[in-house]
Amino acid sequence: MEPSARHMPHPLDDLLRVDRIPHIWCPGCGIGTVFSSCLTSMKSSGIDLAKTVMVSGIGCSGRGAGYVNLDSYHTTHGRALPFATGMKLANPELNVVVFSGDGDLFAIGGNHFIHAARRNIELTVVCVNNFNYGMTGGQVAATTPFLAKTTTTSLGNPDSPFNLPLLAFAAGATYVARWTVLHARELMGSIQEALLKKGFSFIEVLAPCPVNYGRRNKLSLLDTMRLYQQKTIIKNGASPTELDIDFSRGVVLGKFIDIQRPTCIESYDRTCRPQEIAEGKAA
Amino acid sequence: MKLWRIPLDSQTVQTPKGIVHILEDRCKGCGYCIEFCPKKVLQFSNRFNKKGYHPPEAMNEGDCVNCHFCEIICPEFAIYSMEDTRA
Ligand SMILES: Cc1ncc(C[n+]2csc(CCOP(=O)(O)OP(=O)(O)O)c2C)c(N)n1
Ligand code: SF4
Ligand code: SF4
Ligand code: SF4
Ligand SMILES: [Mg+2]
Numbered sequence: 001m002e003p004s005a006r007h008m009p010h011p012l013d014d015l016l017r018v019d020r021i022p023h024i025w026c027p028g029c030g031i032g033t034v035f036s037s038c039l040t041s042m043k044s045s046g047i048d049l050a051k052t053v054m055v056s057g058i059g060c061s062g063r064g065a066g067y068v069n070l071d072s073y074h075t076t077h078g079r080a081l082p083f084a085t086g087m088k089l090a091n092p093e094l095n096v097v098v099f100s101g102d103g104d105l106f107a108i109g110g111n112h113f114i115h116a117a118r119r120n121i122e123l124t125v126v127c128v129n130n131f132n133y134g135m136t137g138g139q140v141a142a143t144t145p146f147l148a149k150t151t152t153t154s155l156g157n158p159d160s161p162f163n164l165p166l167l168a169f170a171a172g173a174t175y176v177a178r179w180t181v182l183h184a185r186e187l188m189g190s191i192q193e194a195l196l197k198k199g200f201s202f203i204e205v206l207a208p209c210p211v212n213y214g215r216r217n218k219l220s221l222l223d224t225m226r227l228y229q230q231k232t233i234i235k236n237g238a239s240p241t242e243l244d245i246d247f248s249r250g251v252v253l254g255k256f257i258d259i260q261r262p263t264c265i266e267s268y269d270r271t272c273r274p275q276e277i278a279e280g281k282a283a
Numbered sequence: 284m285k286l287w288r289i290p291l292d293s294q295t296v297q298t299p300k301g302i303v304h305i306l307e308d309r310c311k312g313c314g315y316c317i318e319f320c321p322k323k324v325l326q327f328s329n330r331f332n333k334k335g336y337h338p339p340e341a342m343n344e345g346d347c348v349n350c351h352f353c354e355i356i357c358p359e360f361a362i363y364s365m366e367d368t369r370a
Contacts, residue, residue, distance in 0.1 A: 008304055010306060010309075010361075012360055016360060022308075022359060023359075027336070028311070029358060032357075032360075033355075035358075036357070036360060040355070181356070181358075182319070185352075188355070221313055225318070225319075
């Protein structure tokens, strides 16, 4: 390698706040790969990046918004979706990408998630599911697998986790997919489709948190990746009811839902602004 | 890659060639690029970077097929490949 090559910029540097790189994520943390896939897809989808914003909540995953070199919004814990909803409704021509964690989107923010999906707000939601609250020291989450160990379930989690794609589908999402960080290529395909989708899109990405979740479950970074390689099954179009996360049986990945129904803005305008539509001022 | 037979069009198909670039000081030494490179091009170097990690280095650079997988899997924006146009 020529020595000068070491100083060449990375192809994503234009979308990164490079002054903040290296980022805070631990060695082997999967969030960086999900984030990088997200940036690549934003570029390759052809959407107008000058009209694209990223919104995150709180958590390690929630740091995403702080690293993208576009307009972005780091909101309060659990509230990424309400902020994103407000932005989209106030300025419908924006592409709004929500990048946040499983705890942020489905524990404290769970209620906002179901209603954003129900109303079919046109957002792209990328959820980094690392099965725990990474940032605060590895507590149990609404996504922690049954019997898995966390700081607050030292004997194993007695509860069942959410099946996130089923939840998203039941609440009304029009695009639903799940991948792992090892399936980054397929993940980029899904994020790209979701960005171009007119409707509420949800993508779950399973990602290692080696420092908290991995350590307590005796999974090194490479063990987790091998689990993603050996214990997953790609089944596009699988029924959301088959998607429980149980690595002993195998975890199903793929694109599960891609349907069309009126978005929040379309229904609102048809119902509440018929006069403006007639005059060509609304959707 | 191991093939159980030589493809009939192996004479005409051209495998792309890549050059891998490493931004050493961004690397946190996770090893994903090394483990998942389909051509086993990379290995840990003996050098330390600014943060005390061993960044990868290309040991078989000629084998790189510019598949970009190291670039895609790296959580740190620390490695990428480009087409080798030198030949
Ligand atoms: C209102 C409020 N409650 C609790 C917290 C503490 N807190 C910070 S991050 C977090 C959970 C983050 O989990 P997740 O969204 O899965 O992100 P990860 O760190 O795993 O990526 C919690 C409970 C907070 N910051 N604000
Ligand atoms: S604590 Fe876990 S989720 Fe947070 S940066 Fe570290 S590895 Fe990633
Ligand atoms: S581009 Fe592909 S073949 Fe080349 S080093 Fe990266 S992973 Fe290996
Ligand atoms: S994947 Fe990135 S951070 Fe990990 S060892 Fe390779 S270059 Fe370093
Ligand atoms: Mg989490």
